Amino acid sequence: MAGVLSSEHVATASATDVRHGAISQKSLVRLLLTLKWTLWKRSYRKNVGKLIGTLIGVLYGLGGMVGLVFAFLGATLWSGEGDLFPMIIRGLGALTVLVWFLLPVLAFGLDDTLDPRRFALYPRSAKELQPGMFAAAALSLPSIFTVLAVAIATAFEVLWLVVFGQGAGWIVAAVVLLIPANLAGIALCLLLPRAWFAHSASRASSRSGREIGGIIGMLVMFAAIYGFSLSMQKVAEIDVDFVQRWLPGVVDVLAWTPFGAFFAVPMDLAEGHALRALLRAVIGIATFALMWQWWRRSLDASLTSALTGDASSGTTKVSSLVPRFVKPSAFGAVLGKSLRYWRRDTRYLAAVGIYPLIIVFFVAMGLMLPESRPMMLAMTVFMCGLSGISLCNEIGFDGPSGWVNITANLPARANMLGRVAAIAVIMVPAVVVVTVAMPLLYGMGHLVPLVVLASLGTMITGWGAAVAVAAILPYPASSPGTNPMKDKSASSANAMLTMAIAMAAVFVPQIPTIILAIWGLVVGSEMLLLVAGLVSVVVGVVAFLVGLRLSVVRLQAHYPDLFQKVRDYL
Numbered sequence: 001m002a003g004v005l006s007s008e009h010v011a012t013a014s015a016t017d018v019r020h021g022a023i024s025q026k027s028l029v030r031l032l033l034t035l036k037w038t039l040w041k042r043s044y045r046k047n048v049g050k051l052i053g054t055l056i057g058v059l060y061g062l063g064g065m066v067g068l069v070f071a072f073l074g075a076t077l078w079s080g081e082g083d084l085f086p087m088i089i090r091g092l093g094a095l096t097v098l099v100w101f102l103l104p105v106l107a108f109g110l111d112d113t114l115d116p117r118r119f120a121l122y123p124r125s126a127k128e129l130q131p132g133m134f135a136a137a138a139l140s141l142p143s144i145f146t147v148l149a150v151a152i153a154t155a156f157e158v159l160w161l162v163v164f165g166q167g168a169g170w171i172v173a174a175v176v177l178l179i180p181a182n183l184a185g186i187a188l189c190l191l192l193p194r195a196w197f198a199h200s201a202s203r204a205s206s207r208s209g210r211e212i213g214g215i216i217g218m219l220v221m222f223a224a225i226y227g228f229s230l231s232m233q234k235v236a237e238i239d240v241d242f243v244q245r246w247l248p249g250v251v252d253v254l255a256w257t258p259f260g261a262f263f264a265v266p267m268d269l270a271e272g273h274a275l276r277a278l279l280r281a282v283i284g285i286a287t288f289a290l291m292w293q294w295w296r297r298s299l300d301a302s303l304t305s306a307l308t309g310d311a312s313s314g315t316t317k318v319s320s321l322v323p324r325f326v327k328p329s330a331f332g333a334v335l336g337k338s339l340r341y342w343r344r345d346t347r348y349l350a351a352v353g354i355y356p357l358i359i360v361f362f363v364a365m366g367l368m369l370p371e372s373r374p375m376m377l378a379m380t381v382f383m384c385g386l387s388g389i390s391l392c393n394e395i396g397f398d399g400p401s402g403w404v405n406i407t408a409n410l411p412a413r414a415n416m417l418g419r420v421a422a423i424a425v426i427m428v429p430a431v432v433v434v435t436v437a438m439p440l441l442y443g444m445g446h447l448v449p450l451v452v453l454a455s456l457g458t459m460i461t462g463w464g465a466a467v468a469v470a471a472i473l474p475y476p477a478s479s480p481g482t483n484p485m486k487d488k489s490a491s492s493a494n495a496m497l498t499m500a501i502a503m504a505a506v507f508v509p510q511i512p513t514i515i516l517a518i519w520g521l522v523v524g525s526e527m528l529l530l531v532a533g534l535v536s537v538v539v540g541v542v543a544f545l546v547g548l549r550l551s552v553v554r555l556q557a558h559y560p561d562l563f564q565k566v567r568d569y570l
Contacts, residue, residue, distance in 0.1 A: 025128065025131060028124070028128060028129075028131075028132050029131050029132040029135050030132075031132065032114065032129070032132030032133060032135065032136045033132065033135055033136050033139065035114065035136070036114060036136035036139045037139055039114075040139060040140070054141065057141060058141065061141070061145045064145070064149075065145070065148055065149065065152065068149055068152055068153075069152055071088075072085075072088075072152065072153070072156040073156075075088055075156075076156055076159055076160050076163065076164075077159070077163075085156075085160050085164070086160075086267040086270070086271065087247075087248055087251050089153060089157060089263060089264075089267055090251050090252075090254070090255045090260055090263060090264045090267060091247075091250075091251040091254065091260075092153070092263075093153075093185055093255075093260050093262070093263025093264065094251070094254035094255060094257065094259045094260025094263065094264075095254075095259075096146065096149070096150075096185075096189060096263075097185065097188055097189055097192070097258075097259040097260065097262075097263075098254075098259045100142075100146075100189040100190075100192055100193060101192040101193070101196070101259070103193070104192075104193045104196045104197055114133050114136055116129070116133075116198055116298075116299050116302040116303055119303060125300070125303075126296045126297075126299030126300045126303060127296060129299060130292075130295065130296060130299065133194060134190065134191065134194065137190040137191075137193070137194055138190060143189075143190060146186060146189055147186060150182050150185065150186055153182070154178060154179065154182050157174075157178055157266060157267075158175060158178065160270075161174055161175060161178075161266075161270055170269055170270055170271075170272050171270060173269045174266045174267070174269040174270040175266075177265060177266055177269060177277075178266040181262050181263065181265045181266050181281070181284075182262070182263065182266075184262045184284060184285075184288065185262035185263045185284075187288065188258075188262060188284070188287065188288055188291070191288065191291050191292065191295065192291060194295055195291050195292075195294050195295035195298065198295050198298035198299050198302055199294070199298040255280065256280065256283070257283075258283060258284065258287035261280040261281070261283040261284035261287070262280075262281075262284040264277075264280050265277045265280050265281050265284070268280060322335070322336045323335060323336050323339065329414070330410055330411050330414035330415075330418075331414040331417055331418050331421070332418070333418070334410070334414055334415055334417070334418025334419060334422075335418040335419075335421045335422050335425075337418070338418055338419045338421075338422030338423075339422045339425065339426075341397075341422075342422060342423070342426055345397075345480050346480070347397060347477070347478065347480065348390075348397075351390045352390075352426065352427075355383060355387060355430075356430075358383055359380065359383070359434055359438075362376040362379055362380055362383075362438070363376070363438060363441065366438070366441075366442055367441070367442075370442075373442040373444065374521075376438070376442075377438060377439060377442070377444070377447065377451055380434065380435065380438060380451070380455065381435075381451060381454045381455050381458055382458070384431055384435075384455040384456070384458050384459045384462075385458035385459060385461065385462045385503075385506045385507060385510075386462070386503075386506075387423075387427055387431075387459060387462065388423075388458065388459040388460065388461065388462015388463045388465070388466060388506065389462045389465055389466045389469075389499070389502040389503065389506060390423060390462075390466065391419055391420065391423060391463065391466035391467060391470060392465070392466040392469045392470050392498055392499065392502045393470060393474060393475060393477060393495070393498065394416075394419050394466075394467075394470045394474075395470050395471065395474035395562055395563075395566055396470075396474040396475050396476055396477040396565075396566045397477050398566065399476070399477060399479065399566055399567065399568070399569050400567050400568065400569070402559075402562075402563045402566065402567070403563060403567075405559070406559055406560060406563060412551070412552045412555035412556045412559070413548070413552045415555065416467045416470075416471070416548060416551050416552065416555070417548070419467070420463045420467060420544075420548075423463070424463075427459065428456070428459075431455050431456065431459060432452060432456075435448070435451045435452045435455045436448055436452060438451070439451055446526055446529075447529065449526075449529065449530050449533050450517060450520075450529040450530070450532055450533045451533075452533070453530075453532075453533025453534060453536055453537050454510075454513060454517065454532065454533050454536045456536075456537055456540065457510065457513065457533070457535075457536025457537040457538075457539060457540035458506060458507070458510055458536065458540065459540070460537070460540030460541060460543070460544050461505075461506050461509055461510060461539065461540040461543040461544065462502070462506045463544050463547070464505075464540070464543040464544035464545070464546060464547030464548060465501075465502045465505035465506050465543065465547055466502055466547070467547050467548055467550075467551040468505070468546075468547035468548075468550040468551050468554075469498055469501055469502045469505070470551065471550070471551035471552075471554040471555050471562070472550070472551075472554055473494065473497065473498045473501065474562050474565055474566050475494035475495055475498060475565070475566065476565065476566050476568060476569065477566070477569065478569060479569035505543070505547075509539050509540075509542075509543050510536060510539060510540075512535055512539065513532050513533075513535050513536040513539060516528060516531060516532035516535060517529060517532040517533075519532075520532055
């Protein structure tokens, strides 16, 4: 019956010259560009953190462009020889394309602004959507800076060809192919992420898998940043002769890959290597054609499968809410719920997952730079205090589910104590192991009592500060499963104020500990160091009891009011 109605509808429309959904390719491209621009502008509304981050990124980008100009000047006019310039162009070109491809691959949780699954309900095929989505990909700050960098490189390539080129014929050939080759390189930079995003969207994956992928991507990014920071500590010890020997070979290999083929073609022609330029051009064109087809197939798959939903992650094992090691009670129920949150919710996982990476960085920094070991131990104690304030928006993280605690008349003391006990189960054993192992690795075994006790003391203080702030200054949070790289709640003014107050509440009470520890280190008294650690624990316990009392009184009197502030996710 549906087929008959559909045929009659089409026939009627054809007879009356009505074309439902008819739109030219040019109009569709313009529409997608407008949509991308609108979404990009709206992403900054009520997101001060993103706006500030973008401005900082623009300043860094402009600084990078200035540095690129001076680097190219040094490799052309100032050097007087220009021998390194072709290798620099090939290497930077391959690196640019590689970075464009690796960022979406490693950043598992990032979403494409124009997710193809959102177009599933519209009568448009992948072939029709591709040009517009490809054009919209250029509307981003990374795209703009990439185009600007390639434009700068193009100008210096022309300069190099005029000053150092090998023969008039080769120079003319290189100049003629220079702009098309560089534009093709930029196009490949834009195409690779689009193809990967479409492929990711078309895969049937569970929600939990994507959430874990987002956290892994975030940790990989931080690991790369920390690794680069560590490598810079030893930059003065690099064997320059060794680098000069192997670097040209590496760049030449990269130029034969799809990542560096396009940008290497003009330099090959300028050096008189026509066959090499032709082969690399073929590699680049073939890569672009294959990526375009892969993107189209992935778009088709995502458009046709978007309405079927994600694949099921399998049956979930049902277990008791209250852990076996506690008695069935309100406290036990909150403890069990919180432990599940810390294990399953990406908002909690992201908060915990970053600490091991930071500790590894501290250990490595201390081993590489012995003079920094006292500072690394102090930073470890500082990080333990920060781990304690991970609970400073527990009421906000509950969001709309907080009504369950109100209607069930959950005791406020059990509510807050259960959450603290959950993070204690996770963090205390790890903190003890780390704070014992680090001083021993550094050859500072006499500092073990101070570091262990001070770390526990600041962490306990953090718990007290967090539960008090959580009950006094809750703020709306993003929903469970939110990509940690795109969490908007952490950039709000309320979040910044809450974190500032919580951090002050952690470290101000610990000032006597800091004074005693410095005194003990100056005079070399292990007794004073032990006393400082004990004072830290005592201060932490007192601060925790005070913070717990404040949170209990606040929740008992104003829980419905607090729920109204956080009942909707961002």
